[in-house]
Amino acid sequence: MEILLVNDLWVKYFTLSGVVSAVSGVSFKLRRGEMLAIVGESGSGKSTLGLALLNMVPKPGRIIRGEVVFNGVDILKLDPREIRKIRGSRISVVFQDPFTTLDPLRRIVDQFEEFLIEHGVEKVKVRTIVREYLEAVGLSERIMYSYPHQLSGGQKQRVSIAMAIALNPEVIIADEPTTALDVVVQKQIMDLIDSIKEKYKSSIILITHDLALALERADTIMVMYGGYVMEYAEKSELFSNMRHPYTRALFEALPRVLQRDLPRSLPGYPPDLRNPPPGCIFHPRCEFAVEKCKRELPPLIEVSRNHFVSCHRVGELL
Amino acid sequence: MSRTRRSLRLLLRLIVVFKNIYILSGLIIVLLFVFMAILADIISPYSPVEAVGLPLQPPSRLYLMGTDNLGRDVFSRIIYGSRIMLMIVAIAVAMSGAIGTVLGLISGYLGGLLDRILSFIMDSIYAFPSLVLAIALSVALGPSPINAAIAIAVVYVPTYFRMVRGQVLSIKSETYIEMAKALGIPSTRIVLKHILPHVTRTLMVVFSMNSADAILTEAALSFMGLTVQPPTPDWGFDLYKGRGFVLAGMWWIMLFPGLSITLLAVGFALISEGVSTLISPQKR
Numbered sequence: 132m133e134i135l136l137v138n139d140l141w142v143k144y145f146t147l148s149g150v151v152s153a154v155s156g157v158s159f160k161l162r163r164g165e166m167l168a169i170v171g172e173s174g175s176g177k178s179t180l181g182l183a184l185l186n187m188v189p190k191p192g193r194i195i196r197g198e199v200v201f202n203g204v205d206i207l208k209l210d211p212r213e214i215r216k217i218r219g220s221r222i223s224v225v226f227q228d229p230f231t232t233l234d235p236l237r238r239i240v241d242q243f244e245e246f247l248i249e250h251g252v253e254k255v256k257v258r259t260i261v262r263e264y265l266e267a268v269g270l271s272e273r274i275m276y277s278y279p280h281q282l283s284g285g286q287k288q289r290v291s292i293a294m295a296i297a298l299n300p301e302v303i304i305a306d307e308p309t310t311a312l313d314v315v316v317q318k319q320i321m322d323l324i325d326s327i328k329e330k331y332k333s334s335i336i337l338i339t340h341d342l343a344l345a346l347e348r349a350d351t352i353m354v355m356y357g358g359y360v361m362e363y364a365e366k367s368e369l370f371s372n373m374r375h376p377y378t379r380a381l382f383e384a385l386p387r388v389l390q391r392d393l394p395r396s397l398p399g400y401p402p403d404l405r406n407p408p409p410g411c412i413f414h415p416r417c418e419f420a421v422e423k424c425k426r427e428l429p430p431l432i433e434v435s436r437n438h439f440v441s442c443h444r445v446g447e448l449l
Numbered sequence: 450m451s452r453t454r455r456s457l458r459l460l461l462r463l464i465v466v467f468k469n470i471y472i473l474s475g476l477i478i479v480l481l482f483v484f485m486a487i488l489a490d491i492i493s494p495y496s497p498v499e500a501v502g503l504p505l506q507p508p509s510r511l512y513l514m515g516t517d518n519l520g521r522d523v524f525s526r527i528i529y530g531s532r533i534m535l536m537i538v539a540i541a542v543a544m545s546g547a548i549g550t551v552l553g554l555i556s557g558y559l560g561g562l563l564d565r566i567l568s569f570i571m572d573s574i575y576a577f578p579s580l581v582l583a584i585a586l587s588v589a590l591g592p593s594p595i596n597a598a599i600a601i602a603v604v605y606v607p608t609y610f611r612m613v614r615g616q617v618l619s620i621k622s623e624t625y626i627e628m629a630k631a632l633g634i635p636s637t638r639i640v641l642k643h644i645l646p647h648v649t650r651t652l653m654v655v656f657s658m659n660s661a662d663a664i665l666t667e668a669a670l671s672f673m674g675l676t677v678q679p680p681t682p683d684w685g686f687d688l689y690k691g692r693g694f695v696l697a698g699m700w701w702i703m704l705f706p707g708l709s710i711t712l713l714a715v716g717f718a719l720i721s722e723g724v725s726t727l728i729s730p731q732k733r
């Protein structure tokens with residue numbers, strides 16, 4: 132059963148220097164209890180997509196088209212009051228940089244309680260909930276009287292996660308939750324997210340540039356490039372049967388311990404989304420590109436059950 | 450436990466604030482005038498509006514700052530004159546500060562057409578030489594203390610507006626604002642609880658700097674007779690009346706009102722300087 136259904140979503144930023152097509156025709160579905168990883172280099176539109184799911188794309192961005200159906204309701208059609216009730220309580224977000232996601236002038240407890248009260252939790256209960264969830268993410272309750280600058284990056288990210296799970300949301304969007312942290316803390320935070328998924332049965336959208344992390348943790352993987360979905364499949368299927376040249380390039384670029392040759396890095400740069408190349412958006416960097424790729428946008432086709440690939444040459448490349 | 454720690458922290462902060470020599474001296478000067486205004490009835494030796502001695506007496510033990518051409522005690526007039534000055538400046542600064550801050554918050558946060566219209570209006574006001582505009586408004590509204598306060602307030606609204614709007618624009622794109630939105634906090638709360646507190650420090654600098662400015666503008670309006678009517682004691686107007694006597698050697702009639710205006714303005718400027726060094730450590 133799907134908790135979230137995204138249908139042909141388009142987001143553009145109308146900047147002074149041109150229109151940026153950040154998300155182009157993305158569709159996917161998220162099942163209850165599923166962890167979906169959205170993978171791609173930076174600039175592929177992952178964060179924009181994450182924000183669009185809460186209808187919070189910042190100016191000058193606009194959602195041009197599409198549906199985000201949450202529990203049967205298209206949240207892009209809700210009025211501001213209704214969407215506000217969903218944000219943080221039924222769909223919540225953990226942002227990339229824990230160093231800037233908390234208000235530096237306010238204590239943790241004040242920020243946490245403000246949020247709970249805003250969502251209708253009774254005043255007498257909030258302190259207990261704050262304690263409970265700080266503990267659930269492995270923090271001592273003492274830190275609630277601290278200001279953000281008194282905490283480490285990992286602790287701050289735990290506070291963000293505590294707030295993100297406190298109202299037991301159905302969907303948690305984690306946008307590069309570990310990118311700004313050091314390696315040991317990264318693993319701890321990912322383990323915490325895994326355990327939350329088990330314990331609260333939440334669905335998680337993990338946004339990351341790291342294919343290895345996605346392969347390690349997610350159930351389903353969606354690879355994005357230049358705002359388009361390149362490949363979308365269950366993790367095991369994707370791992371054993373990578374079909375898109377971009378997915379393969381990402382995979383080959385991963386550092387590996389047991390290999391003598393250096394990882395192959397993908398030459399070239401992500402496209403300028405104000406001025407995307409015609410045809411397949413990946414063709415300028417694709418070693419398999421042919422004439423057709425420069426002219427025609429490849430459709431997203433289902434190559435095997437629940438395995439979607441957007442590539443003209445998918446039939447030839449195995 | 451946390452409460453005592455918080456009050457301790459507050460105390461430490463107060464000490465830091467008062468250890469700042471600019472703030473300390475500025476505060477002493479300003480408070481001196483404030484007490485003068487409050488306690489005028491007690492400390493003033495004579496009535497400020499009646500002849501209490503021979504005209505044009507130089508400063509002496511009896512008349513600390515001499516007497517004016519009508520035989521009134523200049524010292525008493527200085528003391529009572531602080532009332533009208535402080536009142537007009539306080540009203541003007543409070544009005545322009547409140548209006549400028551609120552409009553700056555709204556304009557900066559909402560953006561769009563409203564922002565463009567407000568910014569255009571504010572820039573137009575700002576582009577005028579402030580003194581000329583204050584005089585013109587004051588003349589148009591008619592001479593009275595409250596009209597002078599309104600005129601001064603209008604002139605300084607853009608100062609607050611521009612500063613607050615600029616800060617809101619930069620704070621608005623901070624991740625913690627995005628986070629607050631993602632947590633479902635409504636916009637009014639975001640503006641009041643998450644943005645305004647970050648503006649208050651800069652606001653304090655502008656506030657005191659602006660008070661110094663407003664004092665000089667008030668003095669100019671008074672000088673032109675646009676605030677109170679004689680014989681009410683008023684520094685600016687007394688300055689005006691004194692100008693004919695200076696060349697004849699009666700310097701005291703003009704010196705003391707002029708000195709009071711300058712000193713009060715300097716007091717506010719010192720506070721402003723002190724606060725700005727406090728909040729930007731690299732300026733220390």
Ligand SMILES: Nc1ncnc2c1ncn2[C@@H]1O[C@H](COP(=O)(O)OP(=O)(O)O)[C@@H](O)[C@H]1O
Nearest residue numbers: 144146151153172173174175176177178179404
């Ligand atoms: N506020 C913005 N204004 C203009 N362009 C933006 C803005 N935010 C993102 N973009 C552009 O949208 C594209 C996708 O960005 P983003 O969603 O941040 O990608 P990712 O999270 O995958 O790195 C990029 O080309 C980026 O430059």
Ligand SMILES: [Mg+2]
Nearest residue numbers: 177178179307
């Ligand atoms: Mg991103």
